[in-house]
Amino acid sequence: MGHNAFENLIVDNPADRLFRVNRRAFTDPSILEAERVGVFDRSWIYAGHESEIPEPGDFRARDVAGRPVILARGSDGEVRVLLNTCTHRGTLVCRESSGNTKTFQCPYHAWTFSNQGDLIGIPREEAYSGAFDRRELALATAPRMELYRGFIFISFNPQVDDLVDYLAGARAYLDLVCDQSEVGMEIVSGTQSYCMRANWKLLVENSIDGYHAPITHQRYVEFLYETGVDKSYIQNRWTGQGLALGNGHSVIVNEPMGGRPIAHWTPMFGKAKKAELAAMRQKLTERFGEERAYKIAQTSRNLFIFPNLIINDIMAITIRTFFPTTPDYMDITAWALAPVDESEENRHLRLDNFLTFLGPGGFATPDDVDMLEGCQKGFANREVGWSDISRGMHRDEPWSNDELQIRTFWRQWHELILQAQPADALTGF
Template identity: 55%
Template sequence: MGKTFIIDNKAENQFLVNREAFVDQAIFEQERANIFEKCWIYVGHESEIKNNGDFHTRTIAGKPVIFTRDAEGEIRVLLNTCTHRGSLVCRGEQGNCKTFLCTYHAWSFKNSGELVGVPMEKDGYAETFDRKALDLHRVRNESYKGFVFCNFDDNAISLEEYLGGAKVYLDYVADQSAAGMEVLPGTQKYAIRANWKLLGENSIDGYHVGYNHKTYLDYISDEGQDISKGLYGEGKALEGGHAVMQYEAPWGRPIAKAQENWSDEKKARIAAKRAELVELYGEEKARMIADISRNVWIFPNLIINDIVSVTIRTWDPVAPDYMEINAWALGPVDEDAKERELRLDNFLTFLGPGGFATPDDIESLETAQLGFKNTVKQVKWSDISRGMHREVSPTTDEKQMRAFWRKYDSLMNAEEKAVQETNA
């Protein structure tokens, strides 16, 4: 019998999540196999490897990989393990090189993965020695609007099919400038002593904002922002476990007092940018880009926060109660120095690990994880039923989370369902 992860009772408007999913080691290992080995996982942005030979080393689903652009300009995701005896072939975090060298026995590989150097090869190996069979393992990768994902399952559906209805929300992010978007230098790295799924839930949860982030709300209110409407918008469940929370901008942005205080030069730049978006995409898409903020959750572990700045945030589950987070700022290639300074300040001030919001969130997630010690027999279920009785949900509802959990449950019980269908 498979595990009952959710109770999805539409007749009674009740949705419960089994708290074992946050604490159990066996379930964690099953997640590795059923989700992270099967789904498209975000690796990086094409702008991070602009030049042939550029690379970044990253951990994706617990696996060390090299994210690189090879000598021919092709994007590669290579497993960072020597095919001889397993050592890392690249120990730097980023750089530019033509080959990767294992320092253990000096085997060397092109940045496309081919094994090109084996010391003492002729007198050490028989004629049957096959270099080709010992290339670095190339992980399947595809990109959408510059966002690069990999998949450890060669039989998985295409990335575009996987993204489904989430593509339009990635479009709103990727199409903010005709010149293109780029990841800005620098990575925010931190860890949270909580289950990885809690960060996804929190990132599209408008319910907690008015309470958990009161200090920040008081600050921007003092700066002249009208926050009386709250996060006025909608939470949406997208197919494939993806979800979005969107609301009116510029709520939550600590900009100078109010728009009437902007300089004529700044107003002119903003008007020109809006006119460019209208010319490129039409009024409606320009409005969605310029006037609407959004938090997009791409199943299972990518969040795009297009709010106080555009933030790419992903996390790697290490244990049932521990995850490691990486975050990057994304901005238009052609923005001027002042705009970029403000973007980076907003990125750090609100979403940074020492900013207004993130420490609040970390504290909440870690205390939830502590609370999960009271689980299994005594308090087995979390209630995620808010707003289940209505079709259109405000951002304070939990429709967004239910999208994730329904997909999670289907993948975690996929093998049992396949057997049942076979035996039917």
């Protein structure tokens, strides 16, 4: 598959303030194949959080970038991401979603591996010659794995930039999330898993699109009014800023729309919470100074880390990833992130917000699913060949309801799939 096949997918014309995406990008199976090797295999991909495997022997099995993997904390205390395939004949060595174990045993021929990936047991090993070497048959790992403040990333590209360099400007906004606790952040027990009959890039666009929120999510706005939130406060929520952060990453920064139990009081919390939240704010100010404390407590952020990680630090902190299975179908997984030292009451408030707005049955997510599946159906009208992503191109400082952050994604995406070579398909998932 040559470069020319993908060169006409983007119209990027800064002089005329025009940016358009060919809708073939959402429907063509050959583009999905190029994405698998050119985007997902060449980027850093979020695999999990070290708080999910706190003790030696803990593990989590999940799919990451289309591959079954095991997040494992070995008996040595080290975090690893093992590829979940027996090095003998290939079947899964771990079939439980989570647990604690010293070993993973293949159910096919009982080859046994330690929780550090070493091959430690082979039935009737005497049948093999002297050339047989157990060390060569340890469980495989991704070519690269790095952690940043508890976030575990892997890459199948040995030459990928170091994670800190790859994160570029997104680091600063990830730090605003992590600095909400002095003792660390943790994934709250429980996982949201659902699917959508739409192309995965539609969810990228939607997750960093401030334009649709007051329209598509009008039910939630009305709910906030009912809780006593001032209308002017809600209206100001839509006047934040969209920022490009390098390497395809971007963020929407706004004043918080709804209440977060992080040092900032809103009417929905009730007057009894005022003193506690003021004390939390004072502690943040002492740690970081007034300016940074304000950013942590009184701004919200939709942070996108290319290619498929969304961290919504809005009503609650949601970590969301998604992977395509076909051009018009994706699997989505989401977790709640919270301060380890959060009070039981504040944890309850956080999870209520998490489910009320961002959950699969909440105010926002069903709206978004309906809209994006509608977009995918609309793409059947091939006579309408382009989607317009030009909003705000004439502004020096784009607003949060402009589309700078979406254009940032598309430019990085286009650059990567243009580099995808035919031979790479042999190493894709």
